[in-house]
Amino acid sequence: MTAEWSQWPRRHSRAVDVVIAILLCGLATYASRLAPDHGAGQGAVVVRPASLAVFGLSALASFTLLWRRMFPRAVLVITTACGVAIGALGFDMSIVTAGAALVAAYSIGLWTSDLRTAKVAPVIAGGVLLITSLLNQFWPLLNPGRITLVAAVLVAGAFAEAGRSRRDYLAALHARAELAERTREEEARQRVGEERLRIARELHDIVAHHMALAHAQASTAAYLLRTKPDQAQEMLDQLAGTTSAALRELKATVGLLREDDSDAPLEPTPGLAQLSELLTSFERTGLTLSLSITGVPRPLSPGADLTAYRIIQEALTNVTKHAGTSAATVRLVYSRLLLTISVTNAGGAVPEPVRGEEDSDSQGYGLIGMNERAVSVGGHLQAGCRPDGGFEVTTELPLEPPKPPDDEDKTL
Known part of the structure; x- marks a missing residue:
């Protein structure tokens, strides 16, 4: 009131x-x-x-x-x-x-x-x-009228100054409130965009990997069905396992978008601990892989661990889909501060769509997504043709998460 x-x-x-x-x-x-x-x-x-x-x-x-x-x-x-x-x-x-x-x-x-x-x-x-x-x-x-007149002029000026200061103060508060509201909206839009991009990368990697494996397994099963029916059944069983794994990962990723399922148990986030299983899934499609680890393995941050897994997964998927070879090499080099990952398909010709940046209309966003993943955890990625033939993807990831800007400023 x-x-x-x-x-x-x-x-x-x-x-x-x-x-x-x-x-x-x-x-x-x-x-x-x-x-x-x-x-x-x-x-x-x-x-x-x-x-x-x-x-x-x-x-x-x-x-x-x-x-x-x-x-x-x-x-x-x-x-x-x-x-x-x-x-x-x-x-x-x-x-x-x-x-x-x-x-x-x-x-x-x-x-x-x-x-x-x-x-x-x-x-x-x-x-x-x-x-x-x-x-x-x-x-x-100095009669009473003149004294009150002088005092009234001074009081009027003081009241006017106080009113002007209060009005300017309220205007500044209003402007700050509007700026804070716009900043919150922009920050919310930026976070939504980053989350959409992250989920898009996850979906791309999951779908591209499992679809490539499923395609290779289905093609092999169709070939074996005519020549070696007993081996075709084994390949079809592997195909069923590939599609089941794809459905589980898709459910775990899409489940993040459902608020009602926020308390539901999800699949653990993949990382280098599952690297052997990843390589085995590619070997079942006929791809010959070799793994070499240099240095003492050290634990990575959750983001870098997932990034390393997804980059290896996408690089091997590109080898399966595009490279004219059935062999690839995965190298992990641990140094004091960095983990260097190299995925190389030795020999064979590399189709044109894989060289450089992929065409977004026909080949998707494989190399772009790998580069975004590496940058998001403070690393960088290089991809290109080798002088002696083949294609190589190399990325360097920090073993420790990058410091926030505030912490870096305090150490200067």
Whole structure:
């Protein structure tokens, strides 16, 4: 309830201005009837008839206050001129008779965009009214009317400065809130985009790997079915296992997108611990593989471990689909800070679609995805044809996760 009442003057500013104008006009007209009687002693006043001129000037000054927000400079000039005219008619200059000019001084300090004008104009207006009062009656120099007039000018300037500071402060808070909201929205969109890209890479690697194996196993089974039916059944059993593994990994990946299944158990994230199983699955398709490990194997961060597994998987999948050879070599080299992975298909011609970057319309995003994976964990990847033939994919991955920017700044 209190908050609603505090907002009422702002919502009904025109009604407030009308009430202020009527009150100031009435008070100025009434104050013009009272004047100190210096001959009768201190505190005595003389009651004079109401002055029609004072009423007209006060009404004009009060009426112009209705436009004090739109034209504060012009309103201050008119109200000050009306106050000077009232003083020129022989009436005492006080906070009551010059009330409209004081309200205008407050308004120009609050609503004028020029800060210098906002500070200087009220002082000039107060000085003009004070000089008018001195010209009308110089002695006594410090009478109550002049003291209140000077004090009112200072208070009006102080209130205007406080109002301007509060308005600027609220505007700054509003701007900061909007900036924070936009930043949160942009950050949320960026995180959604990164998550979509991560899931797209996972789905690509899963589908490409298992579909390549399934295609090779199905082709082999079709060939053996005509020549060696007993071996064809074994190959078909392997094909069933390949498709089952593909379905399990797809379920685990897609399950991340379902909020209702967030507590459901998922398959463990693959890594180099499953490298032997990965190589075995390729060997079943007829691909001859050799694995060499140099250095002391060390554990990787979960992200780097998954990246290493997926890069080897995608590289061998490309060998199965594109390379004109049935042999490939996988090398793991552990150093103090890095794990270097090389997947090479020695000999044989490499089809044109595999050289360089793949064509996104026909060959998918294999090499692009491998490079994105390596960069996401702080590594880098190189892929290209070997001078002696074949194709090689080499990536270097950090054995420790990269430090966040804040931590790096603190160590400098």
